[in-house]
Amino acid sequence: MVTMVAIDAGAGGVLLVDSGMSEYMPAALSPALTLLGRGVRDVTAVCSTHGHRDHTGGSPAIREVSGARSYFSPHDVDLAGFAPDVPVSGGDRIIRGDVTLGVVETPGHTAGSVCFYEPIRRLLIVGDSVQGTGSARKLPVYYGSGRQYRASIRSLLELPVDLMVVGHPLEWQGGHTSVFRGADCQGILTASLRASEVIAAATEAVLRASLTTDLAASRSAILSRLAAAPTFAHFDPGEPVEEDTDATLLSELGDLTGSEKP
Numbered sequence: 001m002v003t004m005v006a007i008d009a010g011a012g013g014v015l016l017v018d019s020g021m022s023e024y025m026p027a028a029l030s031p032a033l034t035l036l037g038r039g040v041r042d043v044t045a046v047c048s049t050h051g052h053r054d055h056t057g058g059s060p061a062i063r064e065v066s067g068a069r070s071y072f073s074p075h076d077v078d079l080a081g082f083a084p085d086v087p088v089s090g091g092d093r094i095i096r097g098d099v100t101l102g103v104v105e106t107p108g109h110t111a112g113s114v115c116f117y118e119p120i121r122r123l124l125i126v127g128d129s130v131q132g133t134g135s136a137r138k139l140p141v142y143y144g145s146g147r148q149y150r151a152s153i154r155s156l157l158e159l160p161v162d163l164m165v166v167g168h169p170l171e172w173q174g175g176h177t178s179v180f181r182g183a184d185c186q187g188i189l190t191a192s193l194r195a196s197e198v199i200a201a202a203t204e205a206v207l208r209a210s211l212t213t214d215l216a217a218s219r220s221a222i223l224s225r226l227a228a229a230p231t232f233a234h235f236d237p238g239e240p241v242e243e244d245t246d247a248t249l250l251s252e253l254g255d256l257t258g259s260e261k262p
């Protein structure tokens with residue numbers, strides 16, 4: 001389940017951040033827009049945090065109805081399967097009516113990951129650039145670079161944020177949520193950074209001990225180290241681990257060795 005954010009920009013229509021999977025759009029969007037007194041035809045901009053198709057897939061269908069322009073990083077065109085109407089990069093602003101979304105580059109989860117920041121409301125929409133501490137069966141997931149992922153979170157920690165929306169529900173304080181408020185914004189950012197630091201340290205320790213960059217040979221040792229760390233007390237390496245976890249470990253191995261993932 002991906003979290004989409006619809007912002008009513010008055011005369012500027014509706015800005016939509018992330019657009020879900022193509023097979024559900026635009027029908028799945030209509031109930032939320034109705035709560036705003038709006039419809040799909042009012043959407044004027046679709047801003048995607050990255051190119052994965054659960055975040056960009058609905059954009060073409062929405063455009064067919066409303067003519068909304070799509071905005072995302074050109075670095076993620078291959079993932080999306082189409083080019084944005086307007087390529088974005090850090091420092092760009094997307095303006096509709098009385099709403100301005102600033103673009104913050106946050107590579108790591110993907111090469112073209114970005115966040116959108118609305119300074120008046122101190123609203124930060126992060127997509128999958130913030131992963132929390134994972135779950136019993138999955139580590140925080142990044143397909144690009146762990147080093148970039150951590151650097152991106154450090155940059156987000158410098159922003160004044162009162163409301164933050166993540167791309168998928170994260171485990172937090174005994175429950176799951178996609179929306180963080182007040183001190184919890186800094187809390188989940190800090191927890192996400194710490195979790196990635198622990199993953200990097202465990203990967204490096206196993207790499208130094210085994211002198212192998214082969215994930216098949218080192219995977220079990222890395223996961224066992226992580227399960228022993230307080231940060232990942234909830235993680236069970238004995239469970240069938242979701243394959244996205246391997247993407248994270250390959251990202252860390254690639255950072256350490258300077259090699260690209262296969």
